[in-house]
Amino acid sequence: MxxxxxxxxxxxxxxxxxxxxxxxxxxxxxxxxxxxxxxxxxxxxxxxxxxxxxxxxxxxxxxxxxxxxxxxxxxxxxxxxxxxxxxxxxxxxxxxxxxxxxxxxxxxxxxxxxxxxxxxxxxxxxxxAVYGLPEVNRKRIANAQVIGNPGCYPTTAILGMKPIIDNQNQTGTALIDKRIVIDAKSGVSGAGRQASLALNYAETTDNFKAYGVAGHRHLPEIEQGLSLILNSQFDHKIRFVPHLVPMIRGMLSTIHLELTEQGKQVDWQQAYEEAYQNEVFVDVLPSGSVPDTRSVRASNKMRIAIVQNNERAELTILVVQDNLVKGAAGQAVQNMNSLFALPETVGLEIVPVVP
Ligand SMILES: NC(=O)c1ccc[n+]([C@@H]2O[C@H](COP(=O)([O-])OP(=O)(O)OC[C@H]3O[C@@H](n4cnc5c(N)ncnc54)[C@H](OP(=O)(O)O)[C@@H]3O)[C@@H](O)[C@H]2O)c1
Structure with a gap:
């Protein structure tokens, strides 16, 4: 044990x-x-x-x-x-x-x-120390002494972008424009179990606001995620704005990208399905679906949807996870399993709680 x-x-x-x-x-x-x-x-x-x-x-x-x-x-x-x-x-x-x-x-x-x-x-x-994002780093995690468990927003951003960055690296071609906009929302448990006026029931319920607009601590982690962790050979400029939504747990990150002419040639739905076909905790939804936070609540699942519009050169990636599970404790246990040579799924096959 x-x-x-x-x-x-x-x-x-x-x-x-x-x-x-x-x-x-x-x-x-x-x-x-x-x-x-x-x-x-x-x-x-x-x-x-x-x-x-x-x-x-x-x-x-x-x-x-x-x-x-x-x-x-x-x-x-x-x-x-x-x-x-x-x-x-x-x-x-x-x-x-x-x-x-x-x-x-x-x-x-x-x-x-x-x-x-x-x-x-x-x-x-x-x-x-090793950055503990198993879907990217599992070989290094297995031999680590110290794991830096990723932030919740960076987990959605890095896994949300991974198939694109990998594809760009493999082809040596820019498939998206430099500018990446990440519009992210978190439930209030993301701020921890602390007493604070801003987190009072009357302040957070029936209310919706952005925070950290001028610069949030997860921005450098997302930038590091694309450049070092995913080894991007391309220069990207990331605009990241987090929001607090009136729910207890859950996180939705919408990643807005502009496709280059070469990027339009890729079938991104297929590319994401192939990229994550062996990842138990990353579920690529069928084309036309939109993920909701309830579909992952209390589980270690992340669900991703892809919307590609070549006429407008738009690619939109929608990512949901439970901030406390895949965004924190579940991912930490996934890392622990790797550290002790167990299958990553042990103890984590938790069905999301609905409603
Ligand atoms: N909440 C999320 O969704 C989320 C997601 C990803 C990562 N994280 C990160 O995970 C960490 C914990 O987050 P949380 O939301 O669980 O925070 P939290 O609800 O505020 O809990 C913090 C815990 O740490 C203890 N603590 C505080 N200061 C301490 C100190 N100086 N020495 C020892 N213990 C101390 C507190 O208990 P006592 O004060 O009684 O000792 C409490 O048990 C944070 O770094 C956070 O950024 C959180």
């Missing part, structure tokens, strides 16, 4: 990890932390977990290394800046680290420090 621990077990991604890991046949969840709820049984905070786990929240402080080192893998479902302070000691102790925050996502130290306004505690380890 894989011995696992979770730092940050009261947050939305933390509790989602508990839900998924408790049903995982190869995992024994040993402990989880919360500074604010130390000593409280998990099921007292989340009645959904009554009868699922008897664990009690542990405090998180300097003396946790012994507890953490007894694990095979530690998940950090915390804000950025937490995992980086523990990761070196954990790696020395032979423990695998999966950070759901941004400490190990951006390979450029300068980009990290600029966007997160935080100096990096272990730049050397950052160099060997």
């Amino acid at each position: 894989i011995k696992a621990g979770i730092v940050g077990g009261t947050g939305y991604t933390g509790v989602e990890l508990v839900r998924i890991l408790s049903a995982h046949p190869q995992v024994e969840l040993q402990w989880l932390t919360s500074r604010s709820e130390a000593g409280t049984p998990v099921a007292d905070i989340f009645p959904s977990l009554r009868g699922v786990t008897n664990l009690v929240y542990q405090d998180f402080g300097d003396d946790n290394l012994k507890m953490m080192s007894a694990c095979d893998v530690v998940f950090f479902a915390t804000p950025h800046g937490v995992a980086m302070k523990q990761a070196e000691d954990l790696v020395k102790a032979g423990v695998k680290v999966i950070d759901l925050a941004a400490d190990f996502r951006l390979q450029s130290l300068q980009e990290f420090e600029t966007w997160y306004n935080h100096s990096h505690a272990c730049p050397d380890l950052l160099k060997s």
